[in-house]
Each structure stands twice: as structure tokens, then as C-alpha cells.
Amino acid sequence: MLIELESDAFRVPKIVLHEGLNVVIGDASAANSIGKSTVLMIVDFVFGGDSLLELNDDIVRNVGEHEYRFTFRFYEKLYYFKRATKNKEFVDVCDSSYVSVRTISLSDYTSWLMDVYATSKSELSFRAMVGPYSRVWPKENVTNVHRPLHAVPRQSAGDCIETLIKLFGRFNEVQQSSAIFSKAETERKIWRKAEGLDYVPKINKKDYLANEVELELISDEVAEIKKDLAQYALNLRAIVDREVMDLAQDKDLLLRERSKVQQRLSRTQQNLHSNKHVNSSQLESLKEFFPDVQVDKIVRIEEFHSAVARLLKQELTNTEKSLESQLSSLDVAIAQVNAKVATRLSDYENPNVIVDRVYHLSEKWQGLKGANRNYEKSSSLDLAYKEAKQDLEMIKQKVLDEIAAKINAELAKLVSEIYGQGASAPKLTLSQNSYKYEILDDTGTGTAFANLVLFDLAILSLTDLPFLVHDLPLFKNVENDAVAAFIVEYTKFSTKQIFTVLDEIEKYGQTTVEVLRRRCILELTEQDVLYKVKWRSR
Structure with a gap:
């Protein structure tokens, strides 16, 4: 897990992180542009993401080129790395003093993360696994409340569903049928092309x-x-x-x-x-x-x-x-x-x-x-393609139905714990190339954002997903009692990590405030901002 994060650009030299919930706390006036979301973007950057530099270009413009140094602990062994804003495609492997030992590609680094975090080997890349559940403003997956599987809106639903199958470790059940279908599809396309070029006479x-x-x-x-x-x-x-x-x-x-x-x-x-x-x-x-x-x-x-x-x-x-x-x-x-x-x-x-x-x-x-x-050959290829497609769809839909059933059961359990018995739970419906996630007869904004948090909690509970990143906008339209209940759910994950931001914490009640204070990794105010350089008032 990630246990340390530091940078010479920070006002506070070192941020110490721990298992379970890690909270960045804002001030009582909910001041903006003080670095709350940026901390979460940096966490995403540490885990191999690029959104920090793509969506927050004002940081380098005001702070200048800089680097982030960070430490992981796995099985009582420490691993030290640093990643610079100037050479974001590379990561330095370091000694305990953060002196570079060797430089590796970002791809090799995220492959290492996949090896140390995933207990079951899937066909996923690390970023494909964690990207949809790192929800930091202004990334689009923060507000795409009815598409929780999408890391970015341009992804096809089919790709998102395949990623979900892999995340649940069920892709091997689909893979063989998928390979048979791909072979049948390729052979059929080659034959059709030969017919189209008159290499093979075509008759009806x-x-x-x-x-x-x-x-x-x-x-x-x-x-x-x-x-x-x-x-x-x-x-x-x-x-x-x-x-x-x-x-x-x-x-x-x-x-x-x-x-x-x-x-x-x-x-x-x-x-x-x-x-x-x-x-x-x-x-x-x-x-x-x-x-x-x-x-x-x-x-x-x-x-x-x-x-x-x-x-x-x-x-x-x-x-x-x-x-x-x-x-x-x-x-x-x-x-x-x-x-x-x-x-x-x-x-x-x-x-x-x-x-x-x-x-x-x-x-x-x-x-x-x-x-x-x-x-007869053409008819045989058509039949093989049709049968392979039907077999793949049948196996894939069976897997999807079972995955959806698990997620929906977990959602129902969470809703019961947070809202009480009888409360309506959101429902995920999966098909081959599309999906729906909604509560019938409730289209409220607060409900939609709460459902997004619930979905991520269910995925965190059911899969090898190692962490969640939940930014403040997810909670702004949600009832205070529900947010307080989410904090309780976050604290139940002792072997995984949740990184989140909250401000105006007094409104969530004394018990919740005490939990947040214990789990606080950094507190920011209008005076005490994240970086040494303060440019909000410029």
C-alpha cells in the first residue's frame, strides 16, 4: 500500500498515509482552490495516471517543474520511487533516501503495481482496473453518474463490460469461446473478401x-x-x-x-x-x-x-x-x-x-x-460463425448475469446498512454491449451521486480493486447522514485504501468528525494551502 508522499513543492514536506480511509480535510468555509482535489490528483499520478498534468496545467505554470517521491509497503518490505512532471513517461526506482537507482518506463511501473496489488492474475492493465474508480474533479467520471463503469465517456460500453468481467476474474470462462468466435469471424471475413474480389465464384x-x-x-x-x-x-x-x-x-x-x-x-x-x-x-x-x-x-x-x-x-x-x-x-x-x-x-x-x-x-x-x-464452404463458415457467436453470447451473458447478481446483492446490503430496511437499492443491468445503472422512480441529483459511491464500495468489496479515490463533488448533493454513513463504510476496509476529501465536517456530527480527524492525512485552509506557492489570489 501507499504509505508516504512528499515533494519539495509542498508546504508540508511529507504526507503520511495509512491503511483504510485517508482523508484530506478542508476548512469550515469550504474554501476552494486550496489544493484539496489536487492531493487526490497527485495520488492518481503516483498510481500511474496522467490527469494531474492534463487537467491541472496551472500547477507547473505556477510551481514550476517538480517531482513527487513516494513509498509503498508490501509484506513488510518498502519500495521507493519518484516521478517528475517533466518526464512523466518514466519513473525512478530509488533507495531509501530517494536517490535514483534506475529509471523504468511508466508501463513497466504500472505492470509492477499490477503484480503487487492483484491477488489473481487478470487480463487487465493496472490503469484499466483502477481508472474508473479514481473519481477526482475535473475528471469526467466524477459526474457521469449513470455510467459508473466508464473511466471516460468515449469508451464503448462493450469495452467497459469486458473490463468488469476481467476485474471479477471471470474472463478465462469467456476467453476460449471468444477465441473460437474470433477465428470463425476472421475466416468468414477472408472468404467474403475473396468472393468480393472474384477469387472465389459466388452463387446463391x-x-x-x-x-x-x-x-x-x-x-x-x-x-x-x-x-x-x-x-x-x-x-x-x-x-x-x-x-x-x-x-x-x-x-x-x-x-x-x-x-x-x-x-x-x-x-x-x-x-x-x-x-x-x-x-x-x-x-x-x-x-x-x-x-x-x-x-x-x-x-x-x-x-x-x-x-x-x-x-x-x-x-x-x-x-x-x-x-x-x-x-x-x-x-x-x-x-x-x-x-x-x-x-x-x-x-x-x-x-x-x-x-x-x-x-x-x-x-x-x-x-x-x-x-x-x-x-457449401461459404455456408459452413456462416454456420460456424453463427454457432460461435451464439455460444460466446450465451457464456458471456451467463457470466454477466452472475456478476450483476453479486453487485446488486452487495448494493442491497449497503443500502440496508446506510438507509435502513426497505430502502430502494440501485440496480445494475448488464448485456453484451450495454448496461444500465439506476433506481426506478428516483432521478434526484443527490441519489445519483450517492449511487455512484455505493457502486464503488460494492466493487471494492467484491474484487481485487486496491483503492478508491472519491473527490468532494461526489458528496455535495448527498444528505449529511448518508455521507456520515459512507464514512463508516469506508472505515471497514482495513486492507485496502480509500482517499477522499471533505470540508465543513462539523455538519456530519461529532462521531463522524472524530473518525475524520483520526483518519486525516492533511488539513488545508484558505491560509494553509497545499503548495508553498499560492496563486489563487493572483
Whole structure:
């Protein structure tokens, strides 16, 4: 545990800490900016945090670069360290006089903290374990009352829930299923990517079933050839006729398409070559019967129609060329089919046709079979992914339900001790990627902050979490009697540490004041501030 904290920048050279509750006491006037929260930020800094320098940049600006020296005691052995504001990514391992022996990275230092504090080895980092429960203003987890698992708001709920599972030492139960799911998910993604890049042909279930029918027909035909090869060798006409029939069907489709194209071409050419314009001689003849007709206006209208007609003619010309091209392509395709038919009919007496037919069937069978194997592989990957996901969700939800049940039971116990029998306890509900923490029908501010304190007490009681850091804003809206009861709960933890701040302590009653005085590690007032340099009045 942390037993000593000192700095040349402090007004009081050394702060001595102890097991259980450690209280920084403010004055009766609740003076601000005297260093109460800063002490807790420094404790967080000693435990590997960075918020002191990120959120309190006025300290270095006014005090200058400085260092904090601190001592831990574990199993009667003392460990000495120091960490400077200038090189916050490193920690010095020291001798008993705080002379540096060697320098280690902050990561190595927090790994050491994890080793000495956690009795059961989890998959957590030290900061992931303690960060959510170090609630010091202006860190956002002080006021995020309905998200007690979040160290910072930007964390996903899923990550917070996984951290909770690890904190309770239950991650090994989920890990194997999680690994199976990750493998299934990765294999499925790789296969999908291969399909997307056309490295693997993709077919749907309808295609798969159609291929199965076609494969059966091919198998039947090959079996028929094998069964009576001698008959086929003597009479090739059946094989040839079958192929000619297939070609005839292809030709029929081509001829139908050619007929459609020919009809469209004829209509286009008819529209292209027809002339429906009115000429001037016809208009002059019109005046003989209608002397008052305005010929000029009719001429202008006719000129507009002529302009439109020219545009339409261009479009029709382009369409004519396109259709003639299509017609030519179809004629070539029909000619090719006719040539194949002629070739097959000439092969009546050629035994190579058997080999050609079997080769063609084999090639087609391989293609269809390969496509269906890919479909079966894809379906198998989908099924493995679905089953792995379901198994993981089932195991994970079981673990989460059991963790939530433990926390809720502890919350109910705490509420009963603090508020009395019958009082409503907050409830934690956990799911795979979300959670809720609330009391139904009570949305008061004081209740919300009290619930946050209760939650942390439950976690401290149920897990290897080594300490809590609770800043003054957590208590400002909570009833005095409830705060006094929280102090009693804090004192029950004799092997762990709680660091907190309170001011105006007389309002909590004489008994509580006596406890706070015994547990006081530092008292600050408007005159006696934390640092030697006082800049509040500047």
C-alpha cells in the first residue's frame, strides 16, 4: 500500500498515509482552490495516471517543474520511487533516501503495481482496473453518474463490460469461446473478401440447387455411357442427336432474338425515310380555299417542326446503326451454330464423338461441382460463425448475469446498512454491449451521486480493486447522514485504501468528525494551502 508522499513543492514536506480511509480535510468555509482535489490528483499520478498534468496545467505554470517521491509497503518490505512532471513517461526506482537507482518506463511501473496489488492474475492493465474508480474533479467520471463503469465517456460500453468481467476474474470462462468466435469471424471475413474480389465464384442457394439437378443429369448420362459403351460405339447417332438437339435449342433462341431486332430495325428505317413535312406549294394552294389564313405563322411552326425532325433523324440514324450491328452479330452466332450442327451430323461414323461428349460432360461437372463446393464452404463458415457467436453470447451473458447478481446483492446490503430496511437499492443491468445503472422512480441529483459511491464500495468489496479515490463533488448533493454513513463504510476496509476529501465536517456530527480527524492525512485552509506557492489570489 501507499504509505508516504512528499515533494519539495509542498508546504508540508511529507504526507503520511495509512491503511483504510485517508482523508484530506478542508476548512469550515469550504474554501476552494486550496489544493484539496489536487492531493487526490497527485495520488492518481503516483498510481500511474496522467490527469494531474492534463487537467491541472496551472500547477507547473505556477510551481514550476517538480517531482513527487513516494513509498509503498508490501509484506513488510518498502519500495521507493519518484516521478517528475517533466518526464512523466518514466519513473525512478530509488533507495531509501530517494536517490535514483534506475529509471523504468511508466508501463513497466504500472505492470509492477499490477503484480503487487492483484491477488489473481487478470487480463487487465493496472490503469484499466483502477481508472474508473479514481473519481477526482475535473475528471469526467466524477459526474457521469449513470455510467459508473466508464473511466471516460468515449469508451464503448462493450469495452467497459469486458473490463468488469476481467476485474471479477471471470474472463478465462469467456476467453476460449471468444477465441473460437474470433477465428470463425476472421475466416468468414477472408472468404467474403475473396468472393468480393472474384477469387472465389459466388452463387446463391437457387443456383446451388439448380447445379445439383444438373450434376445428377450429367452423372446419369455418364453412367449410361459407361453401362453400354459397346452400344454407343456401334450407334453414335443417339449421342450426336442429343448434342444436335441442344444446338437446335440454342439456334431457336438466337432466331427469336434476331426476329425482334429485325422488327425494330424495320420500324426505325420506316420512320427514318418517311417525309411528313408540309411544303410551300401546299400552303399556297391552301390560300385559294382560305384567303385569310396566316401562311407566315404556319411556315414558322413548320420550321420548328423541321428542326425537331432533324434531331430525331440523328437519333434514328444512330439506332439504325446499332440494330444493324446487333443483327450482324446474331447472324454470325447463328452461322456458328449451323456449322456445329453440320459438324455433329458428319460425326455419325466418328467414334471420337464419345470422347468429346464425355470430356464436355466432365468439364461441365467439374465447374458445377466446384461452384457448389464453394457454396457449401461459404455456408459452413456462416454456420460456424453463427454457432460461435451464439455460444460466446450465451457464456458471456451467463457470466454477466452472475456478476450483476453479486453487485446488486452487495448494493442491497449497503443500502440496508446506510438507509435502513426497505430502502430502494440501485440496480445494475448488464448485456453484451450495454448496461444500465439506476433506481426506478428516483432521478434526484443527490441519489445519483450517492449511487455512484455505493457502486464503488460494492466493487471494492467484491474484487481485487486496491483503492478508491472519491473527490468532494461526489458528496455535495448527498444528505449529511448518508455521507456520515459512507464514512463508516469506508472505515471497514482495513486492507485496502480509500482517499477522499471533505470540508465543513462539523455538519456530519461529532462521531463522524472524530473518525475524520483520526483518519486525516492533511488539513488545508484558505491560509494553509497545499503548495508553498499560492496563486489563487493572483
